[in-house]
Amino acid sequence: MLGLKGKRAIVTGAGGGIGNEICARLASEGCDVALFDINRIAAQQVAAQLSSVKTSIHEVDISDYEAVGFAVNEAVEQLGGLDILVNNAGWDIAQPFLDTNPEFWDRVIAINYKGPLNLHHHVLPILNKQGAGKIVNVSSDAGRVGSTGEAVYAGCKAALTGFGKSVARELAQNGICINTVCPGPTDTRLFEEFAGKGEFGQRIRSGLERAIPMRRLGQPADIAGAILFLVSDDADFITGQTISVSGGLTMHG
Numbered sequence: 001m002l003g004l005k006g007k008r009a010i011v012t013g014a015g016g017g018i019g020n021e022i023c024a025r026l027a028s029e030g031c032d033v034a035l036f037d038i039n040r041i042a043a044q045q046v047a048a049q050l051s052s053v054k055t056s057i058h059e060v061d062i063s064d065y066e067a068v069g070f071a072v073n074e075a076v077e078q079l080g081g082l083d084i085l086v087n088n089a090g091w092d093i094a095q096p097f098l099d100t101n102p103e104f105w106d107r108v109i110a111i112n113y114k115g116p117l118n119l120h121h122h123v124l125p126i127l128n129k130q131g132a133g134k135i136v137n138v139s140s141d142a143g144r145v146g147s148t149g150e151a152v153y154a155g156c157k158a159a160l161t162g163f164g165k166s167v168a169r170e171l172a173q174n175g176i177c178i179n180t181v182c183p184g185p186t187d188t189r190l191f192e193e194f195a196g197k198g199e200f201g202q203r204i205r206s207g208l209e210r211a212i213p214m215r216r217l218g219q220p221a222d223i224a225g226a227i228l229f230l231v232s233d234d235a236d237f238i239t240g241q242t243i244s245v246s247g248g249l250t251m252h253g
């Protein structure tokens with residue numbers, strides 16, 4: 001992809017299934033990568049696989065505004081600047097909405113919606129100043145079409161898409177592109193926690209595989225490919241867009 005060599009990127013949730021693949025692809029294109037994750041060991045394991053580029057590891061809870069500001073400054077110092085942000089961290093526990101409570105809503109909103117707001121608020125002044133930069137928000141098809149057992153999470157993901165479009169409008173003239181990628185069901189730990197283990201989990205997985213036109217779950221590499229395109233110079237004239245990567249499960253006009 002065009003223009004990625006030598007760029008500096010922050011990836012949140014870098015230690016997870018999709019985050020791992022995003023970091024690997026960025027590094028393979030010659031990007032230096034700052035790995036943000038609440039799980040330092042997972043981020044370290046991913047960083048250990050990235051060769052011949054600069055990496056920095058930041059143990060940070062993205063829901064903590066001050067901590068995010070500190071980590072962003074640290075990353076900029078260690079990588080020598082910043083060009084790309086991928087808001088990929090996310091979290092949920094699947095359960096019917098009526099079984100949830102306000103404490104749970106607060107946590108889901110803090111991570112899936114306020115987390116990306118915190119990152120945008122600390123990163124955008126840097127991108128604005130240099131008049132260039134790319135942001136991709138990892139939302140979810142749950143936010144576009146709904147998902148049983150994920151009501152509050154789906155609401156946050158829909159909010160993230162609307163937020164991204166609005167800031168994309170505000171900053172398009174400053175050379176900043178902000179786009180959204182919506183994975184469908186993708187084979188990671190988060191999906192395993194959603195579907196559940198054992199026979200019940202296997203039934204959910206098989207049902208989804210039958211429903212997906214391409215007859216398989218997404219793999220992290222499927223999601224990373226779309227993100228890499230959107231942060232590259234190949235996507236310089238694309239902003240405020242939302243793309244589903246779901247094997248055709250959801251098709252949007």
Ligand SMILES: NC(=O)c1ccc[n+]([C@@H]2O[C@H](COP(=O)([O-])OP(=O)(O)OC[C@H]3O[C@@H](n4cnc5c(N)ncnc54)[C@H](O)[C@@H]3O)[C@@H](O)[C@H]2O)c1
Nearest residue numbers: 013015016017018038061062088089090140185186188190
């Ligand atoms: N897997 C799917 O089926 C699927 C579908 C749609 C959207 N998504 C989205 O894709 C993104 C990546 O998910 P994944 O499937 O790789 O999940 P994952 O659980 O494998 O990875 C998520 C990562 O985020 C980190 N994280 C969680 N809370 C954090 C916090 N407060 N601060 C910092 N880091 C935190 C975790 O430690 C983990 O490393 C998420 O935004 C998720 O909502 C996933």
